[in-house]
Amino acid sequence: MKLSKLALVAALACGTYAGNVFADQTNEIQLVSHRHAACDCGEPACGCEAAIPSCDLGCSDGCDGGCDGACGCDSGCGIGNALGGLLDCDDCCLGDPYTLFGEHCGWSAGGWVQLGYSNKALPAFNTYPDHLQLQQAWLFAEKSIDTSNGFDIGGRIDYLYGTDGPNTQAFGTDPRGWDNSWDNGGQYGHALPQLYAEAGYGDLSVKLGHFYTIIGYEVVGATGNFFYSHAYTFNFSEPFTHTGALATYNVNDDVTVWGGYSMGWDSGFDDNGDAYLGGISLGLTDKLQLTYAATAGRFGENRFNGVETGYMHSIVADYAVTDSLQYIIQNDILSTEDAAGALARESFGINQYLVKTLNDCWAVGARFEWWNAEGAGFGANGVGESDLYALTLGANYKPHANVTVRPEIRWDWDDDQFIGLEDGTRQTTFGVDTILTF
Structure with a gap:
């Protein structure tokens, strides 16, 4: 089965070479400006x-x-x-977004508030159904480095409170690390998902501290995703954060390379693992960007039989079909073992996104995911290998430059009840959230 999956990845890579790929880690939803030809x-x-x-x-x-x-x-x-x-x-006229703090002496600060509702629970982040909930109350302060005149130092700190807080804590080191115990009741919690210093000279920069992963397409921050809900790969097969050091080298306008060391997955400032983290982003054409990111080594000591070791990568291709139509395809592969050498987690996923920008106020999109998973580390309830499918249709509406509303409808299929949907093997979920940035 592993060989057939690798062959499929190779075929996908060949099929997408004529098209645009990147792992977007930004904190802002971007809608491409659209104009009718007439x-x-x-x-x-x-x-x-x-x-x-x-x-x-x-x-x-x-x-x-x-x-x-x-x-x-x-x-x-x-x-x-x-x-x-x-x-x-x-085009609708949004104007410029307002900022609450602005920029002072090279430092900028801001954030957002996300309120959300879904009629049914999903196993990835949206686990509190039938409640209007504060999912993310987010604050950040950042000094971006500017190496155009030589050496510079900066950094960033992020704070999060809401129902997404417990999902974003450094739970990989439970019960030792960092913000893992900052819960508030059964659903809410606090988190410090990023706290790092950054130094750079010329085209080279290095982060040192606690920072978000470079792996995958979707991100934790609500403003960085098109859809309200998340893919299975994002929640179950990818790390959220790392603690360690990560170097970034901009070879030229089309090539960026990462390489560094992390203390495992989702760890705080404690010795929880030893893993390589790195990748490369290639602008193959004006329309196609390809990003490969991987981590390998010891992912954690508080996981399966005391340790989990293995390899994980994501390949993301982003292709601009037209000025207003974007296609993204992502492949994730994860394979890990426990201390005894037995299978801990193995997964293979393909996500596809299609986003159409109608104008500066409206965009519509679709996401289809196939996720194949095996291993007790996923909470498989005694079930072996399983295939899960999810189709999501959604829209982004911006009535104001600082406000985004994201309604969606999602269909999930899980014939083996591997994850445990509310409706057993089938589930239809409606969700909507509103994000206010400042």
Whole structure:
């Protein structure tokens, strides 16, 4: 089975070479600006406001400099305006986002608040159904390094409180480490997911401390993901954080290389493991980016029979099909053993994302995942190898530059009840959240 999976990975790599791949670790949802071809009137103000035949209801031709009407006038295409431009050919006018703290002496600070609701529990993060919940109250302070004039020093600290807090703590060292005991009741908790210093000179920089992983496509911070819910690979097959040292070298505009050492998976500032962490990102064409990231070694001492060792990688390809259509495919492979040499965890996953930006206010997307998993480390309830599938359809709506609303509907299939869905082998879940940045 391992050989067939590796062959499939090779086939996928060949199939995606003609296309754009990256592991997005940013803290901001980016919607690609979109313009209807028939609206190209050459005026930059608030997008293109030209009237087009499909919505010309008495509007004059040409461009209206304001944002007060659909297709350049107050009449016609009213439904498009009411839906924030969903049916409108024009860009909506969001303006610049507000910041609460701004930047002072090279340091910047900010954050966001995420409120969410789902009608059923999912095994990945959204585990508190039928409750309007504070999932992330997030604060950060950061000094980004600037090596254009030589050597520079910076760093970052992140604080999180909410129902996502316990999932983000350094639980890999339970009960010893870091923020693992900062729970508040049965669902809420605090976490310090990042605390690191960074130094750089020229094209080389080094992080030292507690920081997010470079592995995978999805991230913990709500502002870095298109969907409200998470993929199985993100929650079960990838680390969230590392403690150690990580060097980044920008070879040129198209090539970035990482390499470093970590004390295991999801560990705090204690000796919990010894693992290599590294990878490479390649801009193969103007539209295609490919990122490979891997970790190997001793992942933790408080896991299966006292230790877990092995290898894990993710390969992410991001292809810009058009200026407004993005396709991402990701492959994860994980294989680990316990202290006795027995299987601890083995998984193989393929995630596919398709995101269409309609305008600056609206985007729609789909995610389909196949996750094959085996091992008691997943809480398999005595079940051996199992295949799980999940299809998610969702939208991003920005009524304001600081506000994003993400409704979604998700279907999960788990014939072997490997994870334990509320509905047994099938589950349909509706969820929606709102993110306010500051």
